[in-house]
Every structure is written in C-alpha cells, then in structure tokens.
Amino acid sequence: MIASVLLAIAGVGFGIIPYLAVSKLITRIFEKNYTWSNILYIALIALIGYFGKVVFSTLSTILSHRSAFIILKSIRQEITEKLSKVPMGYIEDTSSGKFKTVIVDTVEKIELPLAHMIPELTSNLLIPICLTIYFFMLDWRLALIALATIPIGLICYMGMMIDYETRYGRVLKAGKNMDATIVEYINGIEVIKMFNQSARSYKKYIDSVEENSKSKIEWFKKTNGFYIIAISIMPTSLVGVLPLGTYLYMNGSISIPVLITCIILSMSLIKPLIQALEYTDSLAMVDSTVKEIADILQVEEMKRPQYRKDTKNNTITFDNVSFAYDEVQVLKNISFSTIPSGITAIVGPSGSGKSTIAKLIASFWEANQGSIKLGDVDVKELPLAQIMDTTSYVSQDNFLFNLSIRENIRLGNKKATDKEVEIAAKKASAHEFIMTLPKGYDTNVGDAGGKLSGGERQRIAIARAILKDAPIVLLDEATAFTDPENENRIQNSINQLIKDKTLIVIAHRLSTIINADQIIVMNNGQVEGIGDHISLLKSCKLYKDLWEAHISYKDSIEEAS
Numbered sequence: 001m002i003a004s005v006l007l008a009i010a011g012v013g014f015g016i017i018p019y020l021a022v023s024k025l026i027t028r029i030f031e032k033n034y035t036w037s038n039i040l041y042i043a044l045i046a047l048i049g050y051f052g053k054v055v056f057s058t059l060s061t062i063l064s065h066r067s068a069f070i071i072l073k074s075i076r077q078e079i080t081e082k083l084s085k086v087p088m089g090y091i092e093d094t095s096s097g098k099f100k101t102v103i104v105d106t107v108e109k110i111e112l113p114l115a116h117m118i119p120e121l122t123s124n125l126l127i128p129i130c131l132t133i134y135f136f137m138l139d140w141r142l143a144l145i146a147l148a149t150i151p152i153g154l155i156c157y158m159g160m161m162i163d164y165e166t167r168y169g170r171v172l173k174a175g176k177n178m179d180a181t182i183v184e185y186i187n188g189i190e191v192i193k194m195f196n197q198s199a200r201s202y203k204k205y206i207d208s209v210e211e212n213s214k215s216k217i218e219w220f221k222k223t224n225g226f227y228i229i230a231i232s233i234m235p236t237s238l239v240g241v242l243p244l245g246t247y248l249y250m251n252g253s254i255s256i257p258v259l260i261t262c263i264i265l266s267m268s269l270i271k272p273l274i275q276a277l278e279y280t281d282s283l284a285m286v287d288s289t290v291k292e293i294a295d296i297l298q299v300e301e302m303k304r305p306q307y308r309k310d311t312k313n314n315t316i317t318f319d320n321v322s323f324a325y326d327e328v329q330v331l332k333n334i335s336f337s338t339i340p341s342g343i344t345a346i347v348g349p350s351g352s353g354k355s356t357i358a359k360l361i362a363s364f365w366e367a368n369q370g371s372i373k374l375g376d377v378d379v380k381e382l383p384l385a386q387i388m389d390t391t392s393y394v395s396q397d398n399f400l401f402n403l404s405i406r407e408n409i410r411l412g413n414k415k416a417t418d419k420e421v422e423i424a425a426k427k428a429s430a431h432e433f434i435m436t437l438p439k440g441y442d443t444n445v446g447d448a449g450g451k452l453s454g455g456e457r458q459r460i461a462i463a464r465a466i467l468k469d470a471p472i473v474l475l476d477e478a479t480a481f482t483d484p485e486n487e488n489r490i491q492n493s494i495n496q497l498i499k500d501k502t503l504i505v506i507a508h509r510l511s512t513i514i515n516a517d518q519i520i521v522m523n524n525g526q527v528e529g530i531g532d533h534i535s536l537l538k539s540c541k542l543y544k545d546l547w548e549a550h551i552s553y554k555d556s557i558e559e560a561s
C-alpha cells in the first residue's frame with residue numbers, strides 16, 4: 001500500500017508537468033519568443049508528463065488493488081478462524097445472515113476505498129495543493145478569488161456531515177437487517193410454503209425491506225440538498241477569475257500569458273478537490289465497516305492452551321458442574337464419570353439438560369462452575385483441537401455440506417482414501433442407498449443435505465464419525481426416522497460406530513439403552529439417579545415413570561400398526 005501511495009505521488013508529479021508546459025508555451029507565444037523546435041520540445045515534455053501520470057497512477061492502482069485483495073482475504077480468514085474459537089453461544093445468538101453479510105458484503109465494501117481512496121485521495125489532494133502554490137506565485141489576487149468558492153462548498157459539505165454517522169449508520173443497519181431476514185426467509189421457506197404464506201405476508205421481511213428503503217430515502221433527503229449546492233458552487237471559480245483577471249490585465253497589472261494560465265489553473269483546480277470530497281461517503285462507510293468487523297474480532301475467545309497434554313485415559317468426569325446459557329441455570333451441580341469403553345446413557349424429560357451435557361463435553365461452551373475432565377486433565381487445560389480429535393459428536397440434525405457424499409463423509413478424516421470412505425459408508429449401512437443414486441458417492445447432497453431423507457442424512461453423519469475414529473462418541477439419538485426398517489439400519493450403523501469406544505448417548509427411546517453400562521437420569525438440570533436399567537427401575541421413580549410411559553407408547557404404536 002505504501003508503494004502504491006508513492007507511485008500515486010509520482011503520478012501527481014508527472015500530472016503537474018503538462019500544466020507548467022502549457023503555461024510556458026503561452027508565455028513564449030505571447031512574448032514572440034519561440035521557434036517550432038521550442039514548441040515541439042515543450043509539447044514533448046507535456047506529453048511525457050501526461051504519459052508519466054498515466055503509467056504511475058495505473059501502477060499505483062494495480063498495486064493498491066492487489067494489496068486490497070490481500071487485506072480482504074486475510075480479514076475474511078481472520079473472521080472465520082475467530083468463529084471457530086468463540087463459544088457456540090455467540091454463534092447461536094447471531095443470525096447466520098448477519099455473519100454472511102459481514103464476511104461477504106461488509107468486507108467487500110472496504111475494497112473500493114482501499115484500492116481507490118488511498119492513491120486517488122493522495123493525488124486529488126496533492127494536485128490542487130501544488131497548483132495553488134503555483135497560482136499564488138503567478139498572481140495572489142486571482143488565486144484568492146479562484147479559491148473563494150471552496151469555503152462555500154466546504155460549508156455545504158459540513159452541513160451534509162451533521163449527524164452523518166448516525167444517519168448513515170441507520171442505512172447500514174437497515175441493509176444488514178434486510179440481508180439477515182432474507183437469509184432466514186430462504187432457510188425457512190419450507191415452513192412459509194407449508195403455512196401458505198408468501199414473502200409479502202412474512203411481516204419481518206416486509207418490515208426490513210421497508211426500513212431499508214425508508215432509511216435510504218431519509219438519508220438521501222437530508223444530504224442531497226447540501227451535496228447539490230456544494231458541487232454547483234465549487235466549480236464556479238471562473239465567475240470571479242474572469243472579471244478580475246480582465247480588469248487586472250486592462251490596468252496593466254498582469255500580462256495576457258499570466259491571465260490565460262490563471263484561467264486554465266482555476267478550471268483545473270476544483271475538479272480533483274470535488275472528487276476528494278466525494279470520498280467522505282467512503283470514509284464514513286470505512287469507519288462503520290471497520291467497527292463492525294472489529295466487533296466480531298474482539299469477541300472473547302474460549303481460552304485454551306496451544307499444546308496437547310497426555311490425559312492418561314478417555315474417561316469424562318463431571319465434578320459439580322453448573323451451567324447457564326444466559327441467566328437461567330440449566331445444569332446444577334452435576335457429577336458423574338463415564339464408563340471406559342462402555343455405554344453411558346443420559347435420559348430425562350425434554351429440556352432437562354441432556355444435550356447441554358453433550359455440548360459441554362464437546363467444549364462448545366465452558367462450564368460456569370465445577371470441572372469437566374478428560375482423563376485426569378481439566379478440559380480447560382486442553383487445546384480445542386485435542387478435544388475435537390478425541391470426540392465425535394453425532395447430533396440429531398447432522399448438517400451436510402452442499403458437496404458430494406464422498407466429500408461429506410471425508411470431513412471425518414481428510415486424509416482418508418476413497419476405499420476408506422466406502423468402508424466407513426458400508427459400516428454405517430449407507431453404501432447400499434448411495435449406490436442407487438445417479439452418481440453414487442459423487443452425488444451432490446444439496447443445501448444442508450436437502451436431497452437426502454432424514455435417515456439417510458443420519459447414516460452419512462455416522463459414516464463420517466466412523467471415519468473419524470475418535471475414542472469418545474457423543475450420540476444425540478434421533479427421535480425421528482423411527483420406522484422399524486430405518487431404526488434397524490441406524491442401530492446397526494451405531495453399533496459399528498461405537499465398537500471399542502466410550503459412548504455417551506442421549507436417549508429418547510429407552511428401549512435402545514436398557515443394556516447400557518450406566519444410565520444417568522436428568523431432571524430439571526440435576527442428576528436424579530445413576531445406575532443400570534434394573535437398579536434404576538427399583539430406585540428412581542422418575543426413571544420408572546419414563547420407562548412405563550415409553551412401554552405404553554410403544555404398545556400403542558404396535559397395536560395401531
């Protein structure tokens with residue numbers, strides 16, 4: 001960027017040469033002190049000046065664009081890296097549309113000011129300054145009258161800038177809100193269609209589009225008057241220069257060459273200044289854009305060390321753990337240890353905190369109190385990468401990327417060969433259905449896996465986890481896909497996934513976990529009972545109630561079918 005500014009300054013230097021050359025030429029012609037070779041020589045110098053300006057300012061623009069693209073790339077990389085280090089809570093509380101807007105659109109907005117404003121502002125300010133000095137050297141009275149329109153223009157610009165940041169801030173905010181709402185609308189299009197709604201009846205969308213247009217009209221109304229007056233008055237320097245110049249010439253104060261040079265100078269002085277002032281918009285935008293990006297980059301990260309530690313074993317231990325998402329306490333003094341290479345099931349009514357336990361194990365959030373240990377080390381003393389390598393989290397809504405099936409499975413282990421991907425898919429009982437697809441493993445799964453059924457998505461996610469081969473598996477058992485055929489397939493794939501692993505399963509269908517080595521019964525954020533199926537039936541009333549409810553539900557389903 002510095003090289004680009006230096007080149008822009010060199011361009012400015014060359015840009016002034018034609019003005020000086022024209023002035024010299026006029027002087028010589030009027031003094032009748034010229035030969036054809038003199039004229040050609042001066043014209044050649046003017047031409048060199050012009051080409052020098054074009055070459056240096058082009059080089060400056062190329063360099064500034066290159067630097068701008070590098071800066072944009074690194075800002076985008078920093079934001080995405082940051083998102084992997086902040087707590088999930090922050091990401092869940094922020095709409096995906098907002099992230100999209102900041103990473104794609106907001107960052108893009110800095111390209112123009114970075115690539116153009118720095119070199120062009122430099123030249124647009126330097127050229128008038130140099131010309132003004134020369135103007136004063138020729139005749140200070142004409143120089144002063146030529147510059148008289150500038151303060152009037154500046155006053156108008158100042159009027160335009162009153163409350164500018166707040167007003168422009170409203171425009172930016174409305175634009176972002178509209179972006180976020182549109183992304184949300186597209187994501188929820190299924191629900192909108194199902195309830196026979198349209199974009200017009202989706203109030204949030206309509207409101208955001210209206211606010212976007214209102215804020216722009218308001219901003220336009222308040223700034224445009226000042227802007228029009230400024231750009232109309234500022235270039236009128238000839239109105240003063242012409243009569244005063246003629247008067248000075250007539251009373252012999254200045255010569256004709258000086259008068260003509262001053263007229264040329266007064267015409268060329270204002271245009272670059274107006275262009276420079278037009279960057280006020282970009283400056284205000286850069287300011288709010290930088291603040292917005294900084295807001296994300298300054299979010300507090302989960303503080304974890306850089307280096308891995310030996311944890312001795314892969315047992316997870318919760319010791320008096322409490323946790324709240326916002327103010328509301330979701331887990332209260334939870335204590336338990338998982339069974340090494342065994343199954344620990346977590347059961348309980350909806351909202352009792354089961355998934356939250358899994359998310360704390362996966363370090364999506366930090367516990368507020370107490371400690372969570374992996375082996376004999378507190379997870380806070382382990383790098384996030386070590387936790388991620390040690391655990392596989394198969395949630396209910398497994399997200400698939402808009403990529404081929406092969407690439408989605410390979411996310412589990414990016415070094416896996418095609419053969420290994422297929423073996424994982426076979427273990428997950430997914431191979432068969434994949435082979436019926438038009439392009440087999442190369443079939444694209446669509447946005448968020450939308451081209452596959454829920455059960456198929458689940459099996460692809462399990463294949464991904466099998467390929468990852470982490471020693472701890474966190475499984476948020478799906479409540480959907482309960483038709484017997486699918487359930488059997490998913491159960492088979494889960495059995496392959498958990499071979500020789502420590503499994504923590506959040507179970508909704510109690511019949512699937514009666515053989516678990518340990519069952520933790522959660523109620524309202526607390527542990528109500530721990531034991532195996534038989535012992536809990538005797539000792540834990542809540543577990544007995546849940547079991548009876550499950551059995552009678554199962555019976556009713558079987559009777560109905």
Ligand SMILES: Nc1ncnc2c1ncn2[C@@H]1O[C@H](COP(=O)(O)OP(=O)(O)OP(=O)(O)O)[C@@H](O)[C@H]1O
Pocket residue numbers: 089092325326330348349350351352353354355356357
């Ligand atoms: N991101 C979040 N922000 C705020 N509150 C949350 C968040 N996620 C969950 N909760 C709340 O925390 C409580 C426990 O949720 P959790 O998902 O752990 O329950 P669960 O036992 O797994 O429920 P279910 O069986 O219905 O999946 C609920 O009251 C829920 O509303």
